[in-house]
Amino acid sequence: MSKLEEIKTSEVSLDGLGVDISSNGDAGESRTDIRSEELAINFGPQHPSAHGVFRAIFHVDGEVVTKIEPKIGYLHRCFEKIAENRTYTQFIPYTDRMDYVSSMLNNWAYVLTVEKLAGIEVPERAEYIRVIVGELQRIASHLVFLTTAGVETGAVTPYMYYFDEREQILNLFEGVCGARLTYNYMRIGGVSADLPDGWLEDTKVFLKRLAKTMDETDKLLLGNYIFKKRMIGMVPFTAEDALKWGLTGPSLRAAGVPYDIRKADPYSVYPRIDFDVCTRFNCDNYDRASIRSDEIRQSMRIIEQAIEQIPDGPVKAEGIPKVFKPAAGEAYGHVEASRGDLGFYIVSDGTTKPYRVKIQGPSFGNLQALPAMAEGSYFGDVILAFGTLDTVFGEVDR
Amino acid sequence: MLSSAQLQEFANNYGIPLWGLDASIALVLAVAVFCLCGLGVVVLVYMERKIAADFQIRYGPLHVGWHGSLQLVADILKLITKEDVFPKKADPWIFRLAPAIVFLAAFVGLLVMPIGPGLVVQDLNVGLIYVLAIPSIGIAGLIMAGFGSYNKYAMMGSLRAAAQMVSYEIPRALSVIGVVMIAGSAKLSAIVGAQGIWHIILQPLGFMVFLVSTLAELNRTPFDLPDTEAELVAGFSMEYSGMRFAFFFFGEYIALMAASALTVVLFLGGWHGPGPEFLAPVWFLIKTFGVIFLAMWIRWTLPRFRIDQVMDLGWKVLLPLALLNILITGIVMLII
Numbered sequence: 001m002s003k004l005e006e007i008k009t010s011e012v013s014l015d016g017l018g019v020d021i022s023s024n025g026d027a028g029e030s031r032t033d034i035r036s037e038e039l040a041i042n043f044g045p046q047h048p049s050a051h052g053v054f055r056a057i058f059h060v061d062g063e064v065v066t067k068i069e070p071k072i073g074y075l076h077r078c079f080e081k082i083a084e085n086r087t088y089t090q091f092i093p094y095t096d097r098m099d100y101v102s103s104m105l106n107n108w109a110y111v112l113t114v115e116k117l118a119g120i121e122v123p124e125r126a127e128y129i130r131v132i133v134g135e136l137q138r139i140a141s142h143l144v145f146l147t148t149a150g151v152e153t154g155a156v157t158p159y160m161y162y163f164d165e166r167e168q169i170l171n172l173f174e175g176v177c178g179a180r181l182t183y184n185y186m187r188i189g190g191v192s193a194d195l196p197d198g199w200l201e202d203t204k205v206f207l208k209r210l211a212k213t214m215d216e217t218d219k220l221l222l223g224n225y226i227f228k229k230r231m232i233g234m235v236p237f238t239a240e241d242a243l244k245w246g247l248t249g250p251s252l253r254a255a256g257v258p259y260d261i262r263k264a265d266p267y268s269v270y271p272r273i274d275f276d277v278c279t280r281f282n283c284d285n286y287d288r289a290s291i292r293s294d295e296i297r298q299s300m301r302i303i304e305q306a307i308e309q310i311p312d313g314p315v316k317a318e319g320i321p322k323v324f325k326p327a328a329g330e331a332y333g334h335v336e337a338s339r340g341d342l343g344f345y346i347v348s349d350g351t352t353k354p355y356r357v358k359i360q361g362p363s364f365g366n367l368q369a370l371p372a373m374a375e376g377s378y379f380g381d382v383i384l385a386f387g388t389l390d391t392v393f394g395e396v397d398r
Numbered sequence: 399m400l401s402s403a404q405l406q407e408f409a410n411n412y413g414i415p416l417w418g419l420d421a422s423i424a425l426v427l428a429v430a431v432f433c434l435c436g437l438g439v440v441v442l443v444y445m446e447r448k449i450a451a452d453f454q455i456r457y458g459p460l461h462v463g464w465h466g467s468l469q470l471v472a473d474i475l476k477l478i479t480k481e482d483v484f485p486k487k488a489d490p491w492i493f494r495l496a497p498a499i500v501f502l503a504a505f506v507g508l509l510v511m512p513i514g515p516g517l518v519v520q521d522l523n524v525g526l527i528y529v530l531a532i533p534s535i536g537i538a539g540l541i542m543a544g545f546g547s548y549n550k551y552a553m554m555g556s557l558r559a560a561a562q563m564v565s566y567e568i569p570r571a572l573s574v575i576g577v578v579m580i581a582g583s584a585k586l587s588a589i590v591g592a593q594g595i596w597h598i599i600l601q602p603l604g605f606m607v608f609l610v611s612t613l614a615e616l617n618r619t620p621f622d623l624p625d626t627e628a629e630l631v632a633g634f635s636m637e638y639s640g641m642r643f644a645f646f647f648f649g650e651y652i653a654l655m656a657a658s659a660l661t662v663v664l665f666l667g668g669w670h671g672p673g674p675e676f677l678a679p680v681w682f683l684i685k686t687f688g689v690i691f692l693a694m695w696i697r698w699t700l701p702r703f704r705i706d707q708v709m710d711l712g713w714k715v716l717l718p719l720a721l722l723n724i725l726i727t728g729i730v731m732l733i734i
Contacts, residue, residue: 041550048631060554063705154619154626154702160454220699226620227701379554380704383629 038066045074049152049383052393054367058382065382068371075397083357087323088114089188091357096182098361099395101144104137104173105337107186112267113333113344114188118326120317126190127269128310132203133176133185134335135299135306139210140169141338142250142292142299145390149289150221152387153230158221165213168206175199188324190316200307207300214296222290231286235385237373242283245369248362249340251389254291255283261336273305285381288388323352339363339390361395424520431508439651443470445687446651446694453698480640485548488637492546497638497645499539504649507533507656512587514669514678525586526578529660530571533615533653537563540624540634543646547637555633558705559624563615565712570611572720576604576727577664590668598665603723605665607716612657614712616650619697623705658689 041058044050053074059067079098083091095110096103108130115122122130143162150158170180175196177185185192221227237247242255252259260277262270278294280287328350334343340362349355366389374385409416444459444467451458459466484493510525512518522528537560544556578584580600581592589597598605614621625633635646662668662685671681703711 039550039554041554049629063558150701154622155700157450157453157698160456164455221701224701226703229707230701230704378704378706380623380626380629 049148049387051148051387051391054386054391054393054396058379060379063378063380065377065379066375068375068382070367070370072367072393072396075393077398079398080357080359083354085353087352088326088354089322091354092186092188093182093184096184097394098359098398099337099339099342099363099392100181101392102137102141102338103181103183104133104185105141105335105342107183108134109333109335109337109342110344111186111188112335113331113346114326116333117329117331117346117348118188118324120189120320122190122317123314124269124311125194125313126315126317128306129176129191129195129315130186131268131270131273131306132200132303132310133173133191135302136169136172136203138338139296139299140166142296143169145292145338145388146217146221146289148387149384150227152384153227155221155224155227158217161213161217161220165210168209172199172203172206175202187316187320189320190314192316194315200310203303204307207303210296211300214293218293222293228286231289231384232284233282234285234381235374235377237283237369239283241372242369245372246365247283247340247369248365249336249338250278250291250295251283251288251366252340253278254280254287256281261334261341265334267333267335269306269309270302272309273302275302275305285384285388288385288390292390325350325352334360337362339392339395340366342395359398361398363391363393363395367391367396427520428509432505435505435508435652435655438655439648440470442651442655442690445690449691449694450698453695474644477640477644482642483637483639485637487548489546489548492542493637494642496539496543496546497642497649499542500536501539501645501649501652503533503536503539504653504656508652508659510586511656511659511663512590512668513659513682515587515675517669517679518587521585521587524584526574526584526589526664529586529656530567530574533656534563534567536649536653539649543638544634547634549637551630551632552634552636555624555626555630555636558630559617559634561705562617562621562623562708562712565709566611566614566621566716569607569712569716569720570615572717573604573607573611573723574664575720575724576601579724579727579731586663590663590670593667593670596665596667596670601665601723601727603719603726607720607723608665609661611712611716612661613693613696614708616653616657616693618654618693620700620702621708622697622702623708626702654690654693655686658686658693661689662686 038059038061041060042055043058044055045053047054055071055074057067057069057071058065059069077097079094082094086094092107092110095106098106114120143166147159147162150156150162173183173185174180176199177183177192179185237255239255239257242252243257247255248259256279258277258279261267262275263277275298278291278298280291280294326348328348330345330347332343332345334341336342341360342362343360345356345358345360346354347356370386370389373389374382377385405419406416408414409419447466447469448458459469462468462472484490507529509520510518510522510529512521540559540563541556544552544554544559547553577589577597580597581589583589583592617624624630625635630636635643638646659682662682666685666689668685669678669682671677671684673681
């Protein structure tokens with residue numbers, strides 16, 4: 001037994017030190033007096049960083065959060081039940097309101113599943129349009145993410161730079177469908193309208209502009225010394241844990257798992273397009289933030305190729321009535337939404353309305369990992385971890 | 399300014415005790431400084447909004463008055479007419495007193511600033527010590543605000559403020575010792591008078607430590623942890639509204655003004671500048687606004703640190719650097 005172990009294991013003896021333990025009662029009492037208790041803080045649902053209406057009870061010990069109890073349901077709007085009372089086409093606008101930061105991709109996931117259920121072929125031009133607007137939507141959503149990541153670390157200036165770019169995307173979307181937030185652009189069997197004249201050229205011009213801004217803002221925010229010091233290595237998550245907790249999308253790829261539905265279960269025309277699945281290493285706050293910047297660049301690559309490849313032709317499959325009856329059966333379809341794996345499971349009983357629609361939202365899966373991920377971190381880091389998981393509450397509660 | 403002999407004569411002629419005359423002159427000057435402070439706050443708030451807007455590719459206030467210059471007046475009118483919300487469980491005295499303490503502590507620092515030769519309300523012998531010590535009473539105001547509000551977020555914010563400001567008080571005070579050693583006086587006008595060469599050239603390290611710890615003292619980005627919106631919503635001022643909130647807000651800007659003026663006095667040559675002597679206050683103001691602009695520039699560019707990093711920076715970096723600065727200054731002075 002080494003000397004150190006001996007000291008550790010042997011009982012402390014006070015013999016011969018001239019200390020009378022029995023008279024030391026006062027000191028013992030005062031020690032229990034100053035013992036501090038954990039503070040339970042109610043976070044949200046109205047809080048600047050609640051990203052909608054997230055509510056949680058944070059148990060904090062000084063600045064360290066020891067326990068997180070998420071309370072969700074403040075934005076629950078019964079979408080799955082509503083779907084059972086609407087025709088297949090009527091439900092498309094509701095999907096807009098789920099993840100309202102990336103409506104296009106929600107549209108897409110839903111119509112893709114209905115097309116699978118009814119066996120509808122989508123014209124090629126429509127598929128390319130979907131890819132272009134889908135990737136633009138991903139960029140817009142990631143820009144909002146980078147904005148909030150900046151604001152949560154106190155950098156409020158990059159906000160405007162990112163939002164200026166997002167504004168351009170919204171202008172483009174306004175051109176294709178007239179709406180700026182909830183688009184309702186996709187239809188079962190295609191899209192609602194063809195692209196306006198000159199729209200693809202405008203998009204190319206925008207991409208050039210965006211590339212410049214991204215280089216600039218990467219220096220301003222992601223390359224900033226304080227930002228890096230603040231984020232790198234904080235609230236990490238291992239790849240095993242990430243898979244175990246069901247993380248998807250950029251948060252999972254930040255842990256180094258190259259899982260992307262566009263590659264893993266290809267849909268639409270993605271197999272014809274050359275792009276990389278971005279991955280990072282530790283799934284810490286910085287990785288989760290900077291992977292969005294990488295993905296924006298990949299999305300730009302995808303859009304450029306899609307603009308090159310897009311053929312002429314119809315944008316909607318022929319002969320699909322507004323109210324139609326798919327044969328009884330079931331289908332599951334999923335897309336890589338900006339927050340991860342967005343899946344729809346639809347059961348048809350052969351009538352005009354679905355028998356059951358089950359939605360699997362990536363935000364919900366990502367959010368449930370928050371307590372496992374962030375307990376034991378500083379309060380400020382927990383907020384950042386929650387922010388970098390990029391949850392949208394329209395999708396968590398649906 | 400009147401000389402003391404003239405004052406004596408004036409007092410004798412009208413049968414006023416000298417202390418009474420002194421006190422009333424000081425009061426008048428203090429009120430004058432107070433009014434100037436108010437004007438300064440208006441200018442500063444407008445400046446901050448426009449600078450922030452410029453950095454963020456937007457316009458800022460534009461509609462009230464010429465280029466939005468009366469926006470703050472409109473805001474103050476709004477704040478005055480607002481309901482005075484008083485939390486049910488708040489401690490009435492502590493809650494009411496806190497904004498006044500924060501405001502006053504920020505304001506009194508300006509009373510000893512020499513803005514020109516002889517242009518100072520009260521040129522204390524220990525002006526520097528006064529100016530470092532008295533504004534620190536503001537910390538008590540912040541703690542009172544957090545404690546009196548009966549709000550957990552406010553409590554956390556005020557604890558952060560206390561921890562941060564107490565830690566940065568020490569490097570800040572130590573960083574100016576080099577200046578006192580060179581000038582041979584703690585009187586602010588004497589320090590300015592000693593700056594044939596600006597102290598920023600003689601004391602670059604001291605200046606850097608002083609500037610960083612001043613930003614931390616002012617709770618401005620990158621050290622704005624006491625009122626981090628992302629975490630603590632509004633920090634210590636969470637439960638305050640209307641004019642009570644406005645006093646915190648004004649206090650913050652007056653503290654910024656006082657700290658910038660102190661930076662100019664200690665390191666940037668005070669009122670010294672080319673041209674005739676009557677331009678001295680102009681030079682002082684230009685330099686002060688330069689420092690204020692720097693603080694705003696930093697605020698609207700950088701993210702903020704985390705609480706443990708703020709503490710690390712204060713104790714592990716700035717404090718040793720400040721001590722090193724004293725050592726270097728001492729050695730150099732011994733050699734020369």
